[in-house]
Amino acid sequence: MRARVxxxxxxxxxxxxLVGVGSAGADGEVTARVMYYKEQAxxxxxxxxxxxxxxxxxxxxxxxxxxxxxxxxxxATGASGVAFTEKRYEAGATYRRQLDxxxxxxxxxxxxxxxxxxxxxxxxxxxxxxxxxxxxxxTLGVGRDTVTNAGAPPMVPRIEGHLTTLLGSxxxxxxxxxxxxxxxxxxxxxxxxxxQNPYRVVAAGGTLIAERHPxxxxxxxxxxxxxWFFPSITTTVIxxxxxxxxxxxxxxHTPEVRVIKDVGDWITLGARYxxxxxxxxxxxxxxxxxxxxxxxxxxxxxxxxxxxxGHLIGGRVEIAGGAVGAGxxxxxxxxxxxxxxxxxxxxxGNGVVSYVALVLPFEY
Amino acid sequence: xxASLALAVSSAxxxxxxxxxxxxxxxxxxxxxxxxGEVRSDQHRAGSREGAEGGTGEPGGGCGCN
Numbered sequence: 111m112r113a114r115v116x117x118x119x120x121x122x123x124x125x126x127x128l129v130g131v132g133s134a135g136a137d138g139e140v141t142a143r144v145m146y147y148k149e150q151a152x153x154x155x156x157x158x159x160x161x162x163x164x165x166x167x168x169x170x171x172x173x174x175x176x177x178x179x180x181x182x183x184x185x186a187t188g189a190s191g192v193a194f195t196e197k198r199y200e201a202g203a204t205y206r207r208q209l210d211x212x213x214x215x216x217x218x219x220x221x222x223x224x225x226x227x228x229x230x231x232x233x234x235x236x237x238x239x240x241x242x243x244x245x246x247x248x249t250l251g252v253g254r255d256t257v258t259n260a261g262a263p264p265m266v267p268r269i270e271g272h273l274t275t276l277l278g279s280x281x282x283x284x285x286x287x288x289x290x291x292x293x294x295x296x297x298x299x300x301x302x303x304x305x306q307n308p309y310r311v312v313a314a315g316g317t318l319i320a321e322r323h324p325x326x327x328x329x330x331x332x333x334x335x336x337x338w339f340f341p342s343i344t345t346t347v348i349x350x351x352x353x354x355x356x357x358x359x360x361x362x363h364t365p366e367v368r369v370i371k372d373v374g375d376w377i378t379l380g381a382r383y384x385x386x387x388x389x390x391x392x393x394x395x396x397x398x399x400x401x402x403x404x405x406x407x408x409x410x411x412x413x414x415x416x417x418x419x420g421h422l423i424g425g426r427v428e429i430a431g432g433a434v435g436a437g438x439x440x441x442x443x444x445x446x447x448x449x450x451x452x453x454x455x456x457x458x459g460n461g462v463v464s465y466v467a468l469v470l471p472f473e474y
Numbered sequence: 475x476x477a478s479l480a481l482a483v484s485s486a487x488x489x490x491x492x493x494x495x496x497x498x499x500x501x502x503x504x505x506x507x508x509x510x511g512e513v514r515s516d517q518h519r520a521g522s523r524e525g526a527e528g529g530t531g532e533p534g535g536g537c538g539c540n
Contacts, residue, residue, distance in 0.1 A: 141509055141510075141511060154519075158511045174511060176514075230533070243490050251533060277532070285496075291504065295531065297530070299527070329527060331527070331530075332529070333529035337504050339504055346501065346507065352529040354526035354528060356526075360525045360526065364529075368507060370503040378503070380507065386526070388525050388526055391525065415525050448512065454523060456523075458523055463516075465515070
């Protein structure tokens with residue numbers, strides 16, 4: 111119910127914004143998309159709506175609403191492996207305003223499901239320098255989550271925990287030539303509060319006990335990317351790499367390559383490969399010799415905290431309305447079809463991801 | 475710090491590209507080759523299956539899939 115209220119409020123705010131700032135010739139784009147994810151024990155169907163609209167001469171509003179419908183007998187819920195189905199609702203909006211060489215923005219996001227509620231807000235700014243060849247971006251965000259074990263059987267004692275997330279992000283981008291851009295970013299994320307899964311249990315001292323995670327976690331992510339367009343073959347190549355480390359001693363390397371080929375004016379083909387490798391968190395184990403908190407203060411066999419690697423291989427096709435003779439604004443409308451295969455060398459197993467999207471530009 | 479970064483970049487030999495030379499840089503494949511919703515879902519999926527997050531300017535999470 112709360113999610114429906116939030117969604118309605120978002121749409122009302124959008125409508126108000128549009129009425130308030132509407133002027134002839136303003137542009138917008140609405141995207142209806144459905145994501146489908148399936149792995150060994152989990153299936154997710156996620157319909158979503160994204161919209162971006164001009165708001166006055168110098169502003170834009172970017173908003174989304176989505177529903178996660180999750181069915182799982184999941185490793186994520188612990189050794190109990192009990193099947194569950196639940197829905198998560200999320201709404202978010204960002205307003206950005208251009209002020210000469212500076213662009214300022216603010217973001218709000220709300221997510222709710224039966225046992226988890228999250229509120230997040232952020233402010234960001236982009237500063238364009240050197241005749242817009244060099245851009246510096248900064249973001250500061252704060253989130254507050256509430257987690258419960260509302261899905262547990264009635265005889266299980268109630269749990270309620272809170273988690274505060276602080277984000278600081280700094281990014282720079284530099285135009286390298288008429289065809290290339292370099293980007294570098296650093297994210298610092300501090301999590302303080304309840305971070306375990308309230309349903310997940312772990313084998314310790316010959317019995318199953320609730321997992322225990324540290325309350326504090328500081329994450330560092332350093333990422334770099336190069337985008338290059340090759341005019342002779344109308345192809346863009348994007349290379350990315352992220353190094354990650356945190357105070358739970360988990361380190362990860364994640365390179366990715368995407369290739370996007372324009373076939374004529376109306377069709378785009380794409381390919382993607384992503385590799386992920388990580389070590390285990392310092393306290394991770396599948397079995398602990400003791401359940402005594404004095405001996406093992408933190409216990410978890412969360413597959414996400416294990417050492418593993420994985421691959422993602424994907425392809426995409428985008429067809430614009432012009433390919434079938436559509437005119438006017440529909441010429442730029444497009445259908446996006448994406449299929450990806452995820453290889454995960456951990457307890458979750460392999461999975462498939464697909465997206466179908468219809469993108470409609472409009473003028474108001 | 476920003477001034478230092480700008481100075482470092484400008485002295486690194488990167489040629490200034492003028493606005494009228496940026497038509498290829500403005501292509502969708504160079505600015506947003508994937509839709510926001512697709513990127514958001516991809517980050518959400520990765521965040522619920524991997525121990526690493528970040529590098530995107532957003533904290534991820536915000537759900538009970540931990």
